[in-house]
Amino acid sequence: MQADKQDVLKRLNYIEGHLGGVRKMIEEDKYCVDILRQTYAIRKAIEKLESLLVDSHLHTCVPEGIAEGRGDEIIQELVQLYNLAGNR
Amino acid sequence: MQADKQDVLKRLNYIEGHLGGVRKMIEEDKYCVDILRQTYAIRKAIEKLESLLVDSHLHTCVPEGIAEGRGDEIIQELVQLYNLAGNR
Amino acid sequence: MQADKQDVLKRLNYIEGHLGGVRKMIEEDKYCVDILRQTYAIRKAIEKLESLLVDSHLHTCVPEGIAEGRGDEIIQELVQLYNLAGNR
């Protein structure tokens, strides 16, 4: 994990807090459209977190791995990440 | 919230537990590709939760709202949900 | 099809023209990153077209169908559209 760890953990705190809010809304039988607006915001926050991790991966582990002769393995992982990112 | 509350809360528990695992991986500086595989799984679980909530909304609140004469409001919300679902 | 037909057909023309450009790039062995930038733009244009069709569907066929007593069928279709929209 090479991305700014404090930034990543702060975003994770935010997501966990937001999920706690959703739990409360469900327990209190709030209107489902209002709950969905919150879960979409959480999904966006996770995608943003992923984007940071991918950026960091591409700028640190990828060049390092290639320099160390593990290029094939690194490329295989990138194919997989790309497909996961697009939910395919 | 009309979806099976226990099912929704169980899924939320799973997502929260999974996020806790990601936090641990980040704190222990695990490999970012392994962390990303977990965040993608979490994103999928949230999308599944949303799908349940939308299904429930369409089968309960939508027919009720229309029967009560709030059709315009209900339709406006559906347009918004559709656009949020596709992240547009 | 209730959306503004001329607008929808104009967007379709644009998408077809754009696809023709991608075909030319592929035939001329252009750089794959440049081709991908074009296919992403096409995908966005299709999503925008879908968004127009869904908006129109929700504002015309859905209220009409419900008024005609075909509510169950209409709701079933909306569940399906929502899931297709999110590629689930």
Place this chain on the structure above:
Amino acid sequence: MQADKQDVLKRLNYIEGHLGGVRKMIEEDKYCVDILRQTYAIRKAIEKLESLLVDSHLHTCVPEGIAEGRGDEIIQELVQLYNLAGNR
């Protein structure tokens, strides 16, 4: 463009033919849900085409570019492709 050119062009033919079918459905005022089912299938086909192009890019241009000392540029392009893939 390093992916199997014939395969990519064949997929493009399919997408163009499918779009022509959608144009016909719109001109003939078909039911919007049926049109949407077709546009979703087209979107899926474009995503599959993109996936092939990315796979090919990662296995050919990326190792070549890095071997030629253009690693920074290659990484920058991958960050951009990843974000475009997720429509972010």
